[in-house]
Amino acid sequence: MPIQATCHCKATQLTLSEPPLRVTQCNCTFCSKRGALWAYYQPDQVTLTNITSSATYQREGHPVAHHHCAICGCSTYGESPEWVEGKPHPTRKKILINARLLDDLDISPLPMTSSTAATSGEATSPTRTPGHPPPPPLPVHNRDRPVGLRT
Numbered sequence: 674m675p676i677q678a679t680c681h682c683k684a685t686q687l688t689l690s691e692p693p694l695r696v697t698q699c700n701c702t703f704c705s706k707r708g709a710l711w712a713y714y715q716p717d718q719v720t721l722t723n724i725t726s727s728a729t730y731q732r733e734g735h736p737v738a739h740h741h742c743a744i745c746g747c748s749t750y751g752e753s754p755e756w757v758e759g760k761p762h763p764t765r766k767k768i769l770i771n772a773r774l775l776d777d778l779d780i781s782p783l784p785m786t787s788s789t790a791a792t793s794g795e796a797t798s799p800t801r802t803p804g805h806p807p808p809p810p811l812p813v814h815n816r817d818r819p820v821g822l823r824t
Contacts, residue, residue: 677722678774680747684725685740687750689770690718695784696772703732703739707748709771710780719750719768736761737769747774 678687693712699705726743737753751769754761772780 676778677776678749678770679776680742680745680749680774682742682745682747684723684744685727685742685747685749686721686723687770687774688720688722689714689775692775692778693770693772693780693783695786696780698785698787700787703730707739708773709748710773710785711751711769712772712775714768714770716766716768719770747771749774 674691676689676692678689679685689712693714696710696712698710704711727740727749728743729738729740731738737751739748739751741748748771750771753767753769754763755765755767756762757765772783
């Protein structure tokens with residue numbers, strides 16, 4: 674069953690061959706700031722149906738190209754080599770879709786894994802699965818406000 678993904682302003686639209694089976698929260702320095710939850714696909718499973726205005730960020734020396742809508746700023750998708758035994762494969766590619774952009778799909782029941790290997794797509798530890806308790810509360814400082822918040 675094909676599924677659609679669109680950015681907030683709909684300038685970027687993608688069609689995926691099927692819904693994801695899980696999502697990955699990447700904790701690399703870039704993805705942790707973007708807040709995307711990634712669903713991994715083979716290139717032939719993704720069709721870019723509309724890209725009106727897109728921008729790309731690729732950190733020097735890193736093989737992943739991160740795309741976002743140049744109009745609304747939503748992180749949309751990424752292009753990465755497949756990683757085999759900790760190394761990027763020279764010809765095999767995968768597409769990372771921001772699962773938060775999937776239209777008409779509730780991603781909350783999907784298993785979520787966490788990865789510190791930004792481009793590997795290999796989960797290193799589960800962070801949430803259905804039926805698991807929520808994470809602990811933020812630590813507090815001086816018992817009156819969360820750490821890091823200024824008043």
